[in-house]
Amino acid sequence: MRQVVSVLVRNHPGVLSHVAGLFTRRAYNIESIAAGVTERPEVTRITLVVSGDETVVEQVIKQLRKLIDVIGVIDLKYSQAVTRELILMTVFLSAEKRVEFIQIATSIEARIVDISDQTATIEFSGNERQIHTVLMALGGFKIKEMARTGLIALPIESVGIGKEFLV
Amino acid sequence: MRQVVSVLVRNHPGVLSHVAGLFTRRAYNIESIAAGVTERPEVTRITLVVSGDETVVEQVIKQLRKLIDVIGVIDLKYSQAVTRELILMTVFLSAEKRVEFIQIATSIEARIVDISDQTATIEFSGNERQIHTVLMALGGFKIKEMARTGLIALPIESVGIGKEFLV
Numbered sequence: 404m405r406q407v408v409s410v411l412v413r414n415h416p417g418v419l420s421h422v423a424g425l426f427t428r429r430a431y432n433i434e435s436i437a438a439g440v441t442e443r444p445e446v447t448r449i450t451l452v453v454s455g456d457e458t459v460v461e462q463v464i465k466q467l468r469k470l471i472d473v474i475g476v477i478d479l480k481y482s483q484a485v486t487r488e489l490i491l492m493t494v495f496l497s498a499e500k501r502v503e504f505i506q507i508a509t510s511i512e513a514r515i516v517d518i519s520d521q522t523a524t525i526e527f528s529g530n531e532r533q534i535h536t537v538l539m540a541l542g543g544f545k546i547k548e549m550a551r552t553g554l555i556a557l558p559i560e561s562v563g564i565g566k567e568f569l570v
Numbered sequence: 571m572r573q574v575v576s577v578l579v580r581n582h583p584g585v586l587s588h589v590a591g592l593f594t595r596r597a598y599n600i601e602s603i604a605a606g607v608t609e610r611p612e613v614t615r616i617t618l619v620v621s622g623d624e625t626v627v628e629q630v631i632k633q634l635r636k637l638i639d640v641i642g643v644i645d646l647k648y649s650q651a652v653t654r655e656l657i658l659m660t661v662f663l664s665a666e667k668r669v670e671f672i673q674i675a676t677s678i679e680a681r682i683v684d685i686s687d688q689t690a691t692i693e694f695s696g697n698e699r700q701i702h703t704v705l706m707a708l709g710g711f712k713i714k715e716m717a718r719t720g721l722i723a724l725p726i727e728s729v730g731i732g733k734e735f736l737v
Contacts, residue, residue: 409717419600420590427584435606436586439655439718448717485683488606489656489695491724516652519727528656528695547727550576550615551606552719557658560686560714 404457405434407484407556409477410449410467411441418472422449425463431455435488435553446474450555477558484556489528490537491516494544496523504544511537522547571624572601574651574723576644577616577634578608585639589616592630596622602655602720613641617722644725651723656695657704658683661711663690671711678704689714 412418419438426433434452441448453460460478467476479486496504496518504523508515513527527537531554579585586605593600601619608615620627627645634643646653663671663685671690675682680694694704698721 414599416599417591417594419603420587420594423587423590424584427587432581432583433586433605437604437717437719438600439602439657439720441718442713442716450717485658485691485693487656487658487683487693489654489719489722490606491652491654491722493724493727516654517726517728522727524652524724524727526652526654526695528693546609548724549609550604550617550722550724551608552604552656552722553606555656555658555717555719557660557691557715557717559684560660560689560691561684 405452405454406457406460407479407481407486407554408451408453408460408464409479409556410451411474411476412447412449413472413474414440414445414447415472418470419449421470422467422473425466426451426453429459429463431459431463435551437553437555450553452554479556479558483559485559486530486554486556487528488531488534488554489526489552490534491524491526491550492541493517493522493524493547493549494541495521495547496544497521500544507540511540513537572619572621573624573627574646574648574653574721575618575620575627575631576646576723577618578641578643579614579616580639580641581607581612581614582639585637586616588637589634589640592633593618593620596626596630602718604720604722617720619721646723646725650726652726653697653721653723654695655698655701655721656693656719657701658691658693658717659708660684660689660691660714660716661708662688662714663711664688667711674707678707680704
């Protein structure tokens with residue numbers, strides 16, 4: 404099962420590798436990780452997408468809560484969360500394909516951030532379904548390089564509250 | 571000095587905490603980390619923003635290149651890179667402030683992704699300067715929760731190539 408786990412930590416050196424290490428020591432696969440400061444500069448939010456056995460993730464969350472630099476752990480259910488990811492992608496682009504590429508990029512609300520004589524770089528964001536659609540729409544172009552942020556997530560306020568456990 | 575380091579790794583358990591650990595063991599502060607799969611499903615790109623002594627980061631990069639699961643390390647200069655970050659932010663919002671909030675959000679090209687009777691959640695992306703501008707523009711609203719992806723980066727193809735070192 405895939406789960407989104409959001410961990411609030413104090414900005415101390417080592418806390419990031421410590422959190423990641425707790426999952427990997429249990430042979431839990433981390434699909435993506437995104438970490439950035441929050442509205443409180445001394446606090447970082449780490450969002451992990453993990454896959455594996457559900458009971459194991461519950462055990463890892465219990466261990467996370469015992470770490471001195473962990474302020475809170477939120478086990479976000481997909482149905483109760485706004486999830487978003489950002490992608491930068493550079494594709495090879497010949498001159499005769501440029502108009503087609505720009506039309507597709509515009510239709511999927513991707514922003515073109517760089518164009519050279521042989522490439523184009525675009526930026527786009529969305530939930531997993533939207534990202535999948537964009538990647539399919541651009542399937543005809545050869546990717547030179549791609550960088551993904553990994554998912555971030557917040558609880559949906561309008562329909563319910565995520566299961567929030569404060570340590 | 572702040573540097574953006576992009577590391578291509580094979581998707582093996584433990585490689586992420588190993589990479590993060592190399593920086594923190596040298597007391598190097600990781601400002602943000604973003605990791606997601608690339609166009610090759612077996613390869614993950616880890617983008618780190620680190621601050622500290624420049625010679626130390628060169629040493630860490632040398633050590634990274636020796637790791638068996640590290641395919642390549644790119645030391646991206648800001649001036650030669652497209653850098654982007656994505657933010658999800660939920661603010662407290664009273665009914666009488668709603669029009670003002672929507673006007674500001676529209677003017678800064680932020681997408682409103684959720685509205686409840688007391689809150690609004692928006693999504694926006696940009697480079698560091700643009701993110702700073704949005705945070706300033708929304709400074710009058712009390713933040714309930716914020717999640718940031720951390721920066722991702724690709725070389726600017728139109729003006730030059732990032733210093734790319736393949737292991």
